[in-house]
Amino acid sequence: MSEKSWLECYPKEVLPNYDYPKQNLAQFLNDSAEKFPEHIALAFLGKKIKYKELLDETYRFANVLKDLGVQKGDRVAIMLPNCPQAVIAYYGSLLIGAVVVQTNPTYMEQELEYQLNDSGTSILIALDLLFKRIQRVIPKTNVRNIIFTSIKDYLPFPKNILYPLTVKKDGLSMDVTYSEKVHSYKHLLKSALAIPITVELDAETDLALLQYTGGTTGIAKGVMLTHYNLVANTIQTRAWCYKSEEGNERYLAALPFFHVFGMTVLMNLAMRLGGMLILLPKFDIDLSLKLIDKMKPSTFPGAPTMYISLINHPDVQKYNLSSINICISGAAPLPGNVQERFEKLTNGKLIEGYGLTEASPVTHANNIWEKRKLGSIGIPFPDTIAKVVDPETGEDVENGNVGELLIQGPQVMQGYWNQPIATSETLRDGWLYTGDMAMMDNDGFFYIMDRKKDLIIAGGFNIYPREIEEVLFKHPAVMDVVVAGVPDEYRGETVKAYIVLKEGVSTDANQLEAFCRERLAAYKVPRKYEFRTSLPKTLVGKTLRRLVVEEEKNKGFVE
Template sequence: MNIWTKQYPEEIPASITYENTGLQDYLIRAAEQVPDKEAVEFLGRSWTYEKLYEEASAFAGALQNLGVEKGTRVAVMLANTPQSVVGYYGILLAGGIVVQTNPLSVERELEHQLVDSGAEVILCLDLVYPKVSAVKERTSLKHIIVTSISDSLPFPKNCIYPFIQKRKNGISVKITPSSTLHRYKELLQQKKTYEPQPLDPAADLALLQYTGGTTGPAKGVMLTHRNLVANTTQCMRWMYKIDHGNEVLLCALPFFHVYGMTVGMNFSIMDQSKMVILPKFDPEEVLKTIEKQKVTIFPGAPTMYIGLIHQPSVTKYDLSSIRVCISGSAPLPLEVQQRFEELTGGKLNEGYGLTEASPVTHFNLMWGKRPQGSIGLPWPDTEVRILSQETGLEAGPGEVGELLIRGPQVMQGYWKQPEETAIALQDGWLYTGDMGYMDEEGYFYIVDRKKDMIIAGGFNIYPREIEEVLYEHPDVKEAAAVGIPDPYRGETVKVFLVVQDGKELTEETLDTFCRERLAAYKIPRQYEFRTELPKTMVGKILRRALQEEEKQKER
């Protein structure tokens, strides 16, 4: 028995028996067992489980009619909408592999993911169709399926929305269907029957989830049906006091992020509960939704909870329905946790995970001891080691080292990257690159990130990706991107630059340059020009030294 399982309440087992089934089978089961139960609510329109499965199966049939077979990669580039759920489960029903793509991605990022994954079909929002169309010929895409938020709105909102969209975004996308370009609604209306595909849950991939790399382009994390079923099941068992089947989950975390996908969408389907979907996070809209829909579970990132507690109108709303909030993606400040619990009367707890682990590996007890600053205890069946960087041996309690994880939720590897896989996975252990320690009771703490990753507003940002864009500017000689503290986003990006001799650059010029090449959340918020940057003896720029300088300024 591991030391941390001694802290488990009797309701949480140290080990779980996982169903040997595909993730899509939970939607089929819900449609059979609770067909008339409300599954999804979206801006005034509802779907029962029967209706949700009906649309997912129609989408699966349409995909197979377009040539999707077992193992075909199908990309999804959507904001949170019912189409996200239908598309995701429809792809799995058809035997395909989902490739989640952030709709904020710029063309270069999108092209890399589509080329690397070999995706043959993409389901995208009309707002991003121009980007998809621009890169199509340089990818393996054979079909583009376009949908609009209005496709899931009730009457008359669905009629009004296109005009509002054009006024707000200045965009009005016209789709002329062809043999390779399709309207989502029209495909569903065909009501094609899908042919179930043979499945080995432990071996067959359900998802390619792209994560940035510190040493190169984004990598596709290979997650099997077993990985995702296991992590969702672990989540279910951890929240042992919830009213299974009768919860109302607020899904404001993006489904294209593995965290929102697992603890929001997949959890809701497995639990046969109701998900209330919001296409974006707007504090006032979230508060209204919690009160109106009587939300009981609200997974989020610290920036969301910060935004809510600082919303001037927060005390006007009845938030007492909230029972459980699962915080991830970034460290949760203690004062935020305390204030949110005061406002709601519910529990707000912090956990830890990473894309390579589906993603959750640790969490604080929802109804038990919560040591300040701890990421909590490892989940059932999750083995954890702290590897000392000095000795290469397992560290003792209180000793800092690299966090290693082994469990049923750990990925199979990186798509088409055996060398990267061999570095990250050794003897079944996932080397996280995060530095931390375990106390004498088995609670874990993260103290630093070995990989210089920046986490801003819950989004993972990799310095090298920003630096490579900056180096494309002919007047940039040297560049280093680091994360600096930000009261709202947790961290934000600051860039240190050395300009080519005889050249001049301004923040405005660089901001424009970056906005054309990076997703909005990756754009540097601060620039500092220098004559030189700190370096090692071999000329490697020391990001850590720059971060230390910034910390000194805060003191």
């Protein structure tokens, strides 16, 4: 394993080692604004923002935070979809040395309360549509200030006029009650000065990001990523995309920036290269096809579900997709037939990669233009070492044998926020223990065989069974429950709940789904329910989730 046989498969344009500047991650934006001030940085539903304008507004936002008392090391939560404000708030926070806490806008109250409290967030930037939900949570936290913004703040005329009508039609509300601690993004930015702010920091030790991820316990953990971690992973990704040209790339930003994959391979990479981010607040296949046809993106990172939607769209032949050169698929396994059909349709390259939040996130990828292997996650990135070990003994396994995947590299996290025990279990002797079972072949290509953890990956989102079980256990009719991932042709996996009801009490799948939707983000809600008289357990009463999964596999169950 120590031979690094994968280096023989590197393209000549990719070096095995690079120098990673010890700088603020936001320096990528500063540099591109200096090189390409007139280039379009953001394209948002008809609105275009140049790099010099983006930097100007980012400086303004940084000064807004400073005026609100935010200091180096304070946590700033961003609860936004892909929109200009999400980019501005992200880099503005970094400029003053704050730590960004990316928060999924679909989080329900319980999830939001936990993350804000665990991170010690002092200020939250959120969408006006979320006001009522946030208003109920904030009194239970130590958040001092909230800044609300609206999608319409950056929409061009007449979309900015029509947007409120659409929102009202959908039964949503843009109403916000402002106060001493509840502020308007638009008003704050308008009155702020665009004075450059430079905060001295140690890129290798100062945190840029607390990115929350979970585990088999169901307790979300804040992954501590430094400026250096994220700078390194951005440069590694840029090296892999060696044909990408500075100042000349367009990125279809369908992956959410609050997901670390979208944050690195879209937002940070685009800023590094002076590229254009074509922003989608949420993935919509019809809008995506129209934008590809009209805006001509060259790069389209995504999750397999996005590519499946595209190749199966009934009107896909009506659109010109020939601008797409590079697609990096992550967050879930990429089916081989999807890769082949997509490439035939677009003439671009679609490759599978691998990463995890704890590694900023990318560690492996197939070559884009050189040797690659279907079904493989590819080979390790520059300066990244990977090996496969026996999960019991810790000894290296022979090529072709399955074991736990371990990783070293400059992109690996510092640990979990305020969780020293979890950190010591995952970071050992300089290695990141991924919890994924893998195999390496003689060429140095890696394959993910199974998950050691009980993590479910559905549509690119990480879902943790314990969290869903805890919600279902609160239902008055539920006596016992176990949640597992089952195969799904579209999402890769989907969530299934196995339920044992209390004696003499009844409920059905529709009622359980409604119960979950009030308490969980939509992507976590089980899509399938099976009612049983009992669940398999150990002698000490622990439910055997793996046995349930095996029973499901034995059914040959794929819907």
